[in-house]
Amino acid sequence: MVERRKPIPVEEAIERVMKFAKKGEVEKMPLAKAYGRHLGEAVLATHDVPPFNKSPYDGFAIRAQDSREANLQNPVEFHVVEEIGAGTVAKRDLGPFEAIRIMTGAQMPVGGDAVVMLELTKEFEKNGEKYISIKRSFQEGDNISFQGEDAAKGTTLVEKGTKITPGVTALLATFGYAEVAVAKKPNVGVYSTGTELLDVSQKLEPGKIRNSNGPMICAQIERSGGVPLYFGSLVDDFDQCYQAVKEALEKVDVLITTGGVSVGDYDYLPAIYEKLGAEVLFNKVAMRPGSVTTVAQLDGKLLFGLSGNPSACYVGFELFVHPILKTFLGSEKPHKEIVHATLMADFPKPNPFTRFVRTRITQKEGRFVVEPSGLDKSNVVSSLAFANGLMKLPGGTRGFASGDQVDVILLEDYHGVY
Ligand SMILES: Nc1nc2c(c(=O)[nH]1)N[C@H]1C(S)=C(S)[C@@H](COP(=O)(O)OP(=O)(O)OC[C@H]3O[C@@H](n4cnc5c(N)ncnc54)[C@H](O)[C@@H]3O)O[C@H]1N2
Numbered sequence: 001m002v003e004r005r006k007p008i009p010v011e012e013a014i015e016r017v018m019k020f021a022k023k024g025e026v027e028k029m030p031l032a033k034a035y036g037r038h039l040g041e042a043v044l045a046t047h048d049v050p051p052f053n054k055s056p057y058d059g060f061a062i063r064a065q066d067s068r069e070a071n072l073q074n075p076v077e078f079h080v081v082e083e084i085g086a087g088t089v090a091k092r093d094l095g096p097f098e099a100i101r102i103m104t105g106a107q108m109p110v111g112g113d114a115v116v117m118l119e120l121t122k123e124f125e126k127n128g129e130k131y132i133s134i135k136r137s138f139q140e141g142d143n144i145s146f147q148g149e150d151a152a153k154g155t156t157l158v159e160k161g162t163k164i165t166p167g168v169t170a171l172l173a174t175f176g177y178a179e180v181a182v183a184k185k186p187n188v189g190v191y192s193t194g195t196e197l198l199d200v201s202q203k204l205e206p207g208k209i210r211n212s213n214g215p216m217i218c219a220q221i222e223r224s225g226g227v228p229l230y231f232g233s234l235v236d237d238f239d240q241c242y243q244a245v246k247e248a249l250e251k252v253d254v255l256i257t258t259g260g261v262s263v264g265d266y267d268y269l270p271a272i273y274e275k276l277g278a279e280v281l282f283n284k285v286a287m288r289p290g291s292v293t294t295v296a297q298l299d300g301k302l303l304f305g306l307s308g309n310p311s312a313c314y315v316g317f318e319l320f321v322h323p324i325l326k327t328f329l330g331s332e333k334p335h336k337e338i339v340h341a342t343l344m345a346d347f348p349k350p351n352p353f354t355r356f357v358r359t360r361i362t363q364k365e366g367r368f369v370v371e372p373s374g375l376d377k378s379n380v381v382s383s384l385a386f387a388n389g390l391m392k393l394p395g396g397t398r399g400f401a402s403g404d405q406v407d408v409i410l411l412e413d414y415h416g417v418y
């Protein structure tokens with residue numbers, strides 16, 4: 001008799017998997033190679049930024065108090081005693097009614113507490129000496145970039161586990177992180193299973209299809225920050241599959257298989273888990289697609305049995321594998337970001353299971369709007385190409401209509417949540 005499986009809610013399935021989430025180790029990487037990696041330690045402001053008070057304009061540093069009487073009728077004159085560009089420091093302190101010509105980025109001279117932009121000054125010479133006059137007063141602190149206003153020494157600026165973006169790279173450079181501590185990438189093994197599978201380079205034959213899940217999963221692993229180790233495709237033969245899975249497990253942090261997890265005659269993964277002595281965390285999830293997604297663990301190592309159906313395989317990866325890889329990379333918020341959006345299509349048919357619809361999410365008049373990116377079936381591949389989100393439609397007795405508010409998991413995000 002065919003095995004009857006008891007579906008568990010998606011949230012519970014995620015919880016069961018996350019009990020086996022592990023943090024990976026940290027390694028050092030030259031800054032130039034660190035882009036796209038995940039921080040192995042928080043970025044700390046090791047000094048103030050700016051490290052000194054500096055001028056944000058090309059102009060003249062003055063003592064604000066000397067400008068107090070300046071107005072349109074009464075220009076006040078300053079003796080220009082020195083000129084400095086960014087990277088040089090004034091040799092003298094500013095005295096009363098003295099100005100130092102200063103360029104953007106240069107350190108403020110001692111005594112100077114305001115900067116007058118070049119455009120607001122009149123320059124002239126008297127007795128071979130340079131002078132300026134100004135026709136308005138300035139307050140202490142006018143036009144100064146203050147020491148520490150950008151980042152104060154000791155502040156944690158970026159959390160451990162954050163993906164290194166170009167902006168994070170700028171911060172790392174600012175604070176002299178020539179070598180960056182990054183999380184080691186998890187090695188994720190992948191096996192496709194199915195006698196019907198042809199390699200990408202092979203010609204179609206009767207009854208056969210090209211293996212799209214293998215390359216797709218490898219790309220998903222890379223998107224989530226892991227290293228895919230593609231072991232190839234297995235025909236539906238128990239002994240071969242068992243041996244291959246057993247050996248692959250030794251070489252990886254996480255192992256993914258696709259196909260062979262349902263109740264068919266050649267679906268061998270359930271029996272393979274049993275023979276390995278692995279604990280099956282669940283083998284049926286109350287979701288569509290991917291209800292057959294099965295996860296097992298052996299000595300704490302996770303084996304993901306993703307569905308063979310392309311859309312189910314894709315969704316299973318994003319919900320269950322992605323947060324495991326992100327945790328390995330040090331993220332405290334390993335799940336993908338969820339936003340609210342307005343549904344732009346009808347889903348009148350109620351479904352008892354939670355549905356994850358491959359969707360295109362865009363903005364219209366300042367709000368997120370979402371619509372399916374193609375045919376909404378577990379066995380389709382075409383809806384995946386332009387999907388940038390997974391719309392989550394809770395299971396229940398009602399359908400959904402255009403205009404309803406729905407949650408959408410963003411597929412291409414940088415920041416995790418919860
Ligand atoms: N009697 C039942 N039949 C099925 C059930 C069920 O509950 N009772 N569940 C259905 C659901 S839901 C799904 S999803 C599939 C899952 O099947 P498997 O995970 O066992 O996968 P396979 O049988 O190996 O293949 C399913 C389908 O996907 C194609 N496939 C497989 N691998 C690849 C690949 N690497 N690239 C592209 N396409 C692939 C395969 O040719 C099949 O068409 O089971 C239902 N059946």
Ligand code: MOO
Nearest residue numbers: 289290291312378
């Ligand atoms: O697992 Mo199946 O994807 O529900 O269609």
Ligand SMILES: [Mg+2]
Nearest residue numbers: 260262264267
């Ligand atoms: Mg099957």
